[in-house]
Every structure is written in C-alpha cells, then in structure tokens.
Amino acid sequence: QVQLQQWGAGLLKPSETLSLTCAVSGGSFSGHYWSWIRQAPGKGLEWIGEINQSGSTNYNPSLKSRVTISLDTSKNQFSLRLNSVTAADTAIYYCARGYTYYYDSETYRCNFDYWGQGTLVTVSS
Amino acid sequence: EIVLTQSPEFQSVTPKEKVTITCRASQSIGSNLHWYQQKPDQSPKLLIKYASQSISGVPSRFSGSGSGTDFTLTINSLEAEDAAAYYCHQSSSLPWTFGQGTKVEIK
Numbered sequence: 658q659v660q661l662q663q664w665g666a667g668l669l670k671p672s673e674t675l676s677l678t679c680a681v682s683g684g685s686f687s688g689h690y691w692s693w694i695r696q697a698p699g700k701g702l703e704w705i706g707e708i709n710q711s712g713s714t715n716y717n718p719s720l721k722s723r724v725t726i727s728l729d730t731s732k733n734q735f736s737l738r739l740n741s742v743t744a745a746d747t748a749i750y751y752c753a754r755g756y757t758y759y760y761d762s763e764t765y766r767c768n769f770d771y772w773g774q775g776t777l778v779t780v781s782s
Numbered sequence: 783e784i785v786l787t788q789s790p791e792f793q794s795v796t797p798k799e800k801v802t803i804t805c806r807a808s809q810s811i812g813s814n815l816h817w818y819q820q821k822p823d824q825s826p827k828l829l830i831k832y833a834s835q836s837i838s839g840v841p842s843r844f845s846g847s848g849s850g851t852d853f854t855l856t857i858n859s860l861e862a863e864d865a866a867a868y869y870c871h872q873s874s875s876l877p878w879t880f881g882q883g884t885k886v887e888i889k
Contacts (some may be wrong), residue, residue: 684887692878701869701880701881701882701883702818702826702869702871702883703880703881704877704879704880706877715876715877716877717877718783718877719877751825751826755783755873755878765872766814766831766873766878767816767831767832767873768816768828768871769816769818769826769828770828772825772826772827773823773825775825
C-alpha cells in the first residue's frame, strides 16, 4: 500500500519561503508523477505542480514564477518550495501521486490516487 | 486552461435520496475526468476514474457517466457517511484543474 507522509513549517511571515517535503513508501517511486496540491481555507483544490523520477517538472502557470519542485530518489522524497509567500498562500498543502501509465510509446496521465495527510501553512505577520 | 464548472455548489439531501452532481468542462476532455470525495479534515479520496470506472473499495452506490464536456456523479441511496465535498478533476491537459466543489449535507 502506497503511503505519502509530508512535513514542513506551518507558520511563515510574508516574503518568506514555504518548504515542504513528502516521503513515499510502500510502492515504486518511478513511473509516476508526484504532485503538490493546495486548498485555501473553505475553498477548492488548486494544482501547484508535479515532478517525475527523471526530474521533469510541470507547474501551474499561476504559480510558476515562485515554485520549485525537486526530488531525492535515494530517499523516495520530493519537495516543494514556494518563494515570496503572502497571506493568499495560506492553505492546506497536499502531496499526491499522479497515476501514470505507458502504452505503445504513449504516456497516459490519470488521477491522483494516493494523497498525503496535508499540512496547514499559515502566512501571517 | 480547462475550466471545470460543477453544479450545484451545495445540496441538502435526505438519507436514501439520490444525488446528482454535474461537472461541465470548458472544452472537450474525452473521458479524462475523475471524481473525489473529501470529508471534513480529511484528504481527498478517489471515487471514480475516467468518468465512469469504479474504484476498488468504493461503495457501489457511487457511479459516474459522461464524456466530452458533460459529466455526472450519482450517489444512489445516500447514506449519512456520504456527507462531504465532491470534486471533479481533469487529466486531459496541463495545468490539471478541479471543479470548485459540491458540498453535500445530510438533512
């Protein structure tokens, strides 16, 4: 059973950098994409970005200038950094597996089938 | 960016009633549409993949249908434990997007 365990600082001041890490256990790190998704208080879900085992990344254009997602394959971990945070970045941040499969030289992107427990990050002066 | 619009945003339902939630995409996404359930203070949980494919362990009262731009999540015979927010999500093209959510309350 795949499990995602995430951690990171929960209280930041404006202009600081958000940093979260997600550890993957119980399954293969390779072959899938690994995403960060956030949810502002009382709001819906917003996809932030993703990375695969090769280090290939995709980011939401709305956050791209401030986001970096990286990975440590030796530890089966991937991380999120979000620069210059403001109160608008206050949210629960989730890591999740984006199930991916390959067929006939094509890559098929699917759903988010495993999620971390979520980390509340509050930005306040 | 593909915009997903869910309706209704809120629904108050009596147990054993049937619930229907719709998700409309701003452009055709084939069957690349998935549904999630999120209970209070929990992470989202995958309910339906590829518009209509069931997920192991999910009760059979949950079903999905649709393709192209119009999709439906149906909960047959609602149970108290189904009180939650429901989200659709498209994996047709980047950036991945979600609907704004539908909150289902039990009367």
